[in-house]
Amino acid sequence: MNATWLNRASNARLLLFFSGWGMDASAVRHLDPGHRDVLVLYDYREPDAIPHADAIAAYRIIDLVAWSLGCAAANRAAGRHRWCLATALAIAGTLTPEDDQTGIPAHWIDATTANLHKGGWEKFLARMRAPDESRPAMAYTPSPCRDINARAAELETLRHLPPPEAAIFTAAFIATRDRIIRPDAQRRCWAHYGVPTHDIAAPHNPFSRWRTWEELVRETTPSAVAPNKQRIARCFARSGDTYPAAAVQQSAMADTLLDALRTACPVGRYRQVLELGCGTGTLTHRLLNRHRLQTLHLNDITAQCERTAQQARRIAPACDIRSCPGDMEYIPLPGGNDLVISNAVLHWAADPPALLQRLGATLRPGGILATATYGPRNYREIARLTGLTLCYWTLDDWRKALAVRYEILDAAESIRTFHFPRGLDVLRHMRRTGVNALGDAAWTAGRTARLCRDYDRAYNTANGVPLTYHPLIIIARKHPAPHDKTRTGT
Structure with missing residues (x-):
């Protein structure tokens, strides 16, 4: 050859x-x-x-x-x-x-x-x-x-x-x-x-x-579906008790994101921080253990937001921790942030460009946007069998969207594959992590059984059946205003 x-x-x-x-x-x-x-x-x-x-x-x-x-x-x-x-x-x-x-x-x-x-x-x-x-x-x-x-x-x-x-x-x-x-x-x-x-x-x-x-x-990407926010909220609310143990990939992403943030901004000091989609605190707890913050605003689409805020206050009693429950695309968001951070959240946005514009408005000049999200190969096995997938952005999409208002400090992606004994275990894993919110059709017993059967037939290997994650890590600094020479986070 x-x-x-x-x-x-x-x-x-x-x-x-x-x-x-x-x-x-x-x-x-x-x-x-x-x-x-x-x-x-x-x-x-x-x-x-x-x-x-x-x-x-x-x-x-x-x-x-x-x-x-x-x-x-x-x-x-x-x-x-x-x-x-x-x-x-x-x-x-x-x-x-x-x-x-x-x-x-x-x-x-x-x-x-x-x-x-x-x-x-x-x-x-x-x-x-x-x-x-x-x-x-x-x-x-x-x-x-x-x-x-x-x-x-x-x-x-x-x-x-x-x-x-x-x-x-x-x-x-x-x-x-x-x-x-x-x-x-x-x-x-x-x-x-x-x-x-x-x-x-x-x-x-x-x-x-x-x-x-x-x-x-x-041209081979399955047709994207618009996220149903009410369904998303219900699924994540139901997974509150099972998420911490099941979210192995999301925990690894949180660690990778904070490591990338430390590398990109080695002497970063963040007085006020906004975290989107805090959930059960996977990223929140790690953030508070690594950084001394004066104020932390926690947002989530579910009522879990306030419970996570209460836990966070016990971890960092000196930090002013406030909860901001609701849809990140519509609720008022606090301004003047030195850091806006999120883990496994932004891919749920119905209008990513509009959300980025909102988040940019909440950042101080020189402030940092740090996110761990997913790319278009995420859950590709499910997309292939059901035709359902979110409108995931590629890393190039992120670069282009951020290029005007931000300096990109880090942009990386990887593929990670988990194996499960059978298709039914894949669906259970998705339910336990709250990500079974694609599409509006009801998942009847017959529909679930067919998907499990098709999954086993299509993907069975000696190691079981695979489920693919496609994490993206993006760290970007908002351009300082022309009259402002101060750069937060460096």
Whole structure:
């Protein structure tokens, strides 16, 4: 296998692209990498020889995209390596390269191989575009080592790859104008492996429809649902007794957030602080144990807010602790804060830009906004099976939204996967942490049983069934007013 880095800038996130048969990086060279490193793998004559294997494994988050027969090579490689995949997307491809029903018929492959020396390669490139397209399928320049014999050997290797037992892909794009791998064959392949599909009106090479990798990856995100605040409040209120023990991930996020805050603002002094979504005090108690505060305003959408305030007063009797119950997007919020902080809260906002504007108004010039929230790969297993997900922002979304009024001191993300014995235990975990508030439809016994059954079928592994968390950590300083040279928190 060969490899080409299209972007290598020590980003935390890697876009790992498996190109199609006979190809290199040319088809996707035009895509803007954004805040991702991009590595293209191709030439599958030795499908188990992964270039830069150690470098790939070092990335905290990997978005895998595979095209055409590269899907089979990608599935084989990802199944043998413990890569931290945030998403895995198949485009115009199959896991069974040679198959009359789910891949390319054997006689088609035979004809392609036999005619490679007789203009067959040029004919193949022509079929990669739609019949009504006059422009070339791609600006493709063969690599010096990719001669006809090399391509023939690669195709021979791919056609004999054994069908995998399971698919690693989270979604597949069916190119409805594909003249290389029939759309109906693609559908049968992904249906067999239980991978959700999306139709795109495009030929076998569809990459001209996207300008950035972010656009391509986002097209697979399930439709977001607007948060139902009353339902959210009820679910969190019911989980008050079980949340502290069950919220292992949220506790880890609180520690990571405070560590990041200390690193970004090593001599931070915060006289007045506003905490949003304090809940049972997961972040509150840690904050008071690390910092001496004069005033702490605690907000939560549930009545737990006052109980947490009472507990906090016992931890820090010298601190003036006040409760501000209600919806953070609508209630009056205290101003003049040196720090606005939240843990596992802001992703519940119905209007994140408007909320950020409100929070900015409560901060002093030079004040700090610190939040631990979730990104779009959060609970991806639930999203895939139910189609329900929140409108999670990416780290790039946060950077862009904060860029005008803030200096970003830290912005980081990671993927963390927990395993449970079965799907029912996943749902119990969600209920105990109060996050079972997606959608308005009632969760009847039958609906719950179907989801548990589908979860077990789709995700069962030797370690149980997974549940993915996608935490984001953002620390930002509000720009000082032009006449104010004082910077709080530094």
